Amino acid sequence: MALVFSSCGLGAVMNLSALKTNVSSSRKKFLTCKRSKIVASNQGTNTTASYSALATEPLTKEDLIAYFSSGCKTKEMWRIGTEHEKIGFDVKTLRPIKYEQITALLNGISERFDWDKVMETGTIIGLKQGMQNISLERGCQLELSGAPLETLHQTYDELNSHLYQVKTVAEDLGIGFLGIGNEPKSNLEDATIVRKRRYDIIQGYLDRSGSGPDLGLRTCTVQVNLDYSSETDMIRKFRASLALQPIATALFANSPFSNGKPNGFLSIRSHLWIDTDKNRTGMIPFVFHDSFGFERYVEYALDIPMCFLHRNKSYLNCRGMTFRDFLSGKTSHLSHEQPTINDWENHIGTIWPEVRLKRYLEMRGADGGSREILCALPAFWVGLPYDDESLQTVLDMIADWTTEEREMLRTQVPVTGLKTMFRDGPLKHVAEDVLKLAKDGLERRNYKETGFLDAVTEVGVTPAEKLLKLYNRDWGQSVDPLFHEMQY
Helix, strand or coil, X not given: CCCCCCCCCCCEEEEHHHHHHCCXXXXXXXXXXXXXXXXXXXXXXXXXXXXXXXXXXXXXXXXXXXXXXXXXXXXXXXXXEEEEEEEEEECCCCCECCHHHHHHHHHHHHHXXXXXXXXXXXXXXXXXXXXXXXEECCCCXXXXXXXXXXXXXXXXXXXXXXXXXXXXXXXXXXXXXXCCCECCCCCHHHCCCCCCHHHHHHHHHHHHCCCCCHHHHHECEEEEEECXXXXXXXXXXXXXXXXXXXXXXHHCCCECEEXXXXXXXXXXXXXXXXXXXXXXXXXXXXXXXCCCCHHHHHHHHHCCECCEEEECXXXXXXXXXXXXXXXXXXXXXXXXXXXXXXXXXXXXXXXXXXXXXXXXXXEEEEECCCHHHHHHHHHHHHCCCCCHHHHHHHHHHHCCCCHHHHHHHHHHHHHHHHHCEECCEEHHHHHHHHHHHHHHHHHHHCCCCHHHHHHHCCCCCCHHHHHHHHHHHCCCCXXXXXXXXXXX
């Protein structure tokens, strides 16, 4: 579910007064980033930016807009951030790993490969090394939030190093990790729950909104974070990537099993998001309106209920209070608390549309997968929004797609994947065109990166369909062989 807050963009120390000068007084003009107003520190992932002047200046809506504006970077500073989750299992029993096993893994990686431990109430909950972070999702899924990198070759090296370290320690503990989008065998009741206060608060909120616990406990994703140069650039990239997110869901669909049998979906992970708090998920159609920009996204986030505040190493339950209420002081049980920009950053990390705006854009539509898939997804997205020609071609392609068509793709693709009918043919044909654009965009980067797309060049057959074929033919309708087939 990627509830850990990460960034492929600039980690900065910011003065709010200075930031306000970056916001145009007229909202008719698109925002640009005046970087001289920002004092940069470490650029990294899973870091919450710290800001000066918090105690002396009340937080305003203008500050929230400036937060997004501060993410603007010149093209030569654009980076690639990749986050991927893995499902752990006991190699003897194929059951979910126990909490003691995952903490032993974290301690082992720390000791053998020189990672710093991240502790909460005396318990290890993650690791940090430079700009990389390892964290635990609520169901003990292991996540790497990678560093912001310049090329896909660096992404590949980072991934291989991470998987080598994990496997080296895991083998001694008798555990393994799967590259798949959903835990394929065990019942929900068998899941091991990571007891973090913030996870408990978030799950409680989701339970009240009618969402089930499956997302947090059994699913895995791979996500890509990309930068933008201006508000105009953000809008173009947001629209293109949001419209194409169902294409990515189809190409990378990889979660066809639950409870030891086919679940009727190619991507059960993607389907589960459809039933999750519609106020903070989905295809957010206002992105395609003329009024869209940083301010419109702020307005959207202001009216979404907050989950928690982080104060003095503790998490306070916001009980459905919106950030707008918090900003205006219209709250009773937290009236003694003043909003900070860190509160805002935490809040937008609990909003989960198919593309999410932070100080970068986060592509959220794909299932977790094999080593090759974990490199193919960033290759897919880097070849599109990061290339001017491919980006413009995509924008022209999607210009007449309607809200209803985008919603149809979002709803139907988890079931039928690339066979989903769209206008005059299967979605496969659109995916072929988009993959060609991605490949062309990568070629124009001149980093010899097109080979990373090889894992998805067989358009028409999703990873999930390949697994289902093995299940019905070679595996005797058992998911047990999957644990060998899909183990890193």
